[in-house]
Amino acid sequence: MIGNLPFVVCMILVALGLWTLVTKRNLIKLVIGIGLIESGVNLFLVSLGYVRGGIPPIYTYAPADGPMVLPTPQALTLTSIVIGVATTALMLAFAVVIYRHKGTLDARKIRDLRG
Amino acid sequence: MSVHAPILAIAVPLLGGFAVPLLARLHRKVRDLWVLLVVLFVGVCVGYVAAHVFTQGIWVYVLGAKNPQETLAPGGFPIRIMLTVDAMSAFMGLIAGFIALVAFPFALKYIPEEEGKTLSLTLGILLLAGILGMAYTGDLFNFFVFLEVTSIAACGIIGFRTWTSRAPEAAFKSMLLFSVSGLFFLLGVALLYGEYGALNLAYVSAQIRGSVVDRLSLALFLAGLLMKAAAAPVHFWAPDAYGEAPAAKALLLVVNTQVSLYGLWRVLFTLYGGLSDAGVGWLVVSLGLLTMVVAALMALVQTDLGRLVAYGAVSQIGYMMLGVGVGLVALSGRPDYGFVAMQGGVFHMLNDALTVGLLFLCVGAVEWAKGTRDLRALGGLGHGLPEVALAFLLASLALAGIPPLNGFASKILIYEGSFRLSPILTAIAVLCSILLLAVFARAFQGAFLGPRGEVEGKIPWVFLLSIGLLVVGILVLGLVPGFFVEEIVTPAAKALWQGRALYLAAVLGG
């Protein structure tokens, strides 16, 4: 049970992010919500690679027959973080532009495109 | 050189896109020539790959191996990233390549220099690279990366006109929803990775036994990809995005939704193969029906020409989902009608890319000549722009499925296939086609008919070339459908319908 705790924490983060997306009206907070989901998914990916008593997956450290931590999830997480930075930056940039046009970040007032 | 065609089709636009701003510093002509060369090169690569795949079967290309055919590392485990191009992937690649060949010459003329033409071309080429990556990859995480590449490039294009207030709004909403869909897709990939320790699509597919974790990740894939493919009730971003993006690039956004739909088919048919039961099929069918009804009704009340065409484009997604969904419902028994419906659904992807693409180009030409897309202000443009009016009429009729145009050829397959499953499905689909005909008759009347309207300036010949290419495509596909169905649609549909074993064997051997 206690071994599954990291996964539970990740899912709580994802759920919090979704809750933010549905309830918060401020565009910056919505971006933070995306950030929360992203952290949850990234944590989940990294915790998948954990091996009890494992050694960092560096070639020179590797013993002949000991367990090593899986390097793939770490590579995936790094990639995912980089992608996350790009999407967050893009969203924040659009939020800035929207603010310049409208003078507000309230999602309820940014509804020109409807119907 | 030709051995590396699949990866070159992705790598050249990826690097070529970033080279565009550098070359623009040299000279604008150099940049334009470069863009055309890159797109032409992609077209040639995509065509070559398709010809190879349709004649000689699945093409596996392993990255980072000494020999690109060496799929398994020592120990019999596919550890490297690989591109797995089967007939369906090659088919999507063909669509993307053709649309790019049409869209980029148009874009070169359409976007003014002072509105950041260089950057818009860069984003367009990156979007093309992402689309081809999604179509060709045989690796789940790689698919996610290309999904995000297309999301970022697409949102850059959607919000390109930052000096208007509507475009950034559409871009923000789309980016938020794309991020959510991408992250949930990644969560699904992570669950599968945690269970099987592999990311290779074929390897994971061979391992899947239908445990709770498998089904959980299938649900995450479904939700994420349905959002990206603009299926109702998560289609809200699509009309905003298509409507606000520069018309020359809206074509590529349409292909982007289609390739997301292709990703969904890949997951349902290849990755989950026998496991995706009739329940998922019925979900896809019912969401498809909902999409077409909602989008057609919403198109009826639009007063902006771009947004009206955008809703028309969304409704066509519903037809593809209906066609392939019927196949999915019938997958376990594999009756003939399921395959007919799937042929229709797959064929409709090609037809939709051409017809919706042509409509967006016409909208772009109207906006170019008139400076507005508001149907209340437009009218009588048929006198000044007869070519555009004729092309718009042709595309509207094709989209509404009027024989003998290409839209009818694919829709009759969908109708006949779905009729055998349940006549109600066919009835709703036919009704929506009639509604769409009404919608586009209204758009045509509003924009092109009536007393002569003032037209500023002449339509450049490049516009007419792009429009003409699509018109020829629509006529050829409509008048000689048998050839295309036989040569490219049937292999593509077969690759989904019963090609799973071949797909796995191509990667895992045996």
Add this chain to the structure above:
Amino acid sequence: MEETIKIFTGHGYWTPLIWTLAALGVLILAILLWSRGRREYKRGTEQELPFLSGEKAENPRVGAPHLYWGFVEALRPFLSPLRDWHSGLINDYAAWFLVVLGVALLLLVV
């Protein structure tokens, strides 16, 4: 030649050839009828003006939003909830994603 045109639909087949021939026939018939018409019409004269109850209209253009006015009006009970559904509020859109996710989870996991 036949095979490059026909597509088989399970029940039968569809070929644009026959349809195109039939359409050509109808077109010829229409042209024949049209050619029997009166020849007094002249371009660029008063005859081009639309006739609206004997009045000369100033701007005789019927805009697209007016087309199907009655039809859209009759459908209003269906259309206005649909338009309200596309509320433009990003939170709603995210909530609908959750609904789809929930349906998929219900269908597949529970």
